[in-house]
Amino acid sequence: MYEKTVLIIARIIITPLFIYSGLGKVLHFSDNVAKTPFGDTLVGQLMIVVAIIIELGGSLCFLTGYRLKSVSLIWIVYVFLTSILFHQFWLYTGAQQSSQFIAFGKNLSIIAGLLYFSLFSPDRHRAN
Incomplete structure (x- = not known):
């Protein structure tokens, strides 16, 4: 009972991060496309659409x-790639490097939590 309750609470705690990010991408689609490494191109647009599906669908x-x-597992890959693409602390110095490193480190912490879920969460295959 305790383990099940903790897993539910952990799911409730981690999910708003992805909901907020996904909704932000929907509401500010063009701005987010422009921030991708590909800019305002079809590839940039597809990146944001895939990100929205991963964040909100997930x-x-x-x-x-x-x-x-x-x-x-999908979120682990997604968060890792997002960290590499958008939090390149190794390219900065001073305060910018520090803030990018913190963001990168926080993402690694999220990945650690997701690794736990990937190993120990009971799966419900409701729509099979």
Whole structure:
């Protein structure tokens, strides 16, 4: 009972991060496309559409307990790639390097939590 409750609380705590980010991409689509390494191109637009699907679709799955292990693994890859593309602390100096390093480190912490989910969460395959 305790373990199940903790896993539910952890899912509720981690999911708003992805919901907020996904909704921000929907509401400010053009701005987010421009921030991609590909700028305002078809590839940049596809990157944001895929990100929205991963963030909002994954959040829905995570909250309902559907395919937790699969979503965890997808989010691990997604957060890692996002960190490499958008938090390149090694390119900066001073305060910018520090803030990018903190963002990168926070993402690694998120990945650590997702690794736990990928190994120990019960999966509900409700829509099979």
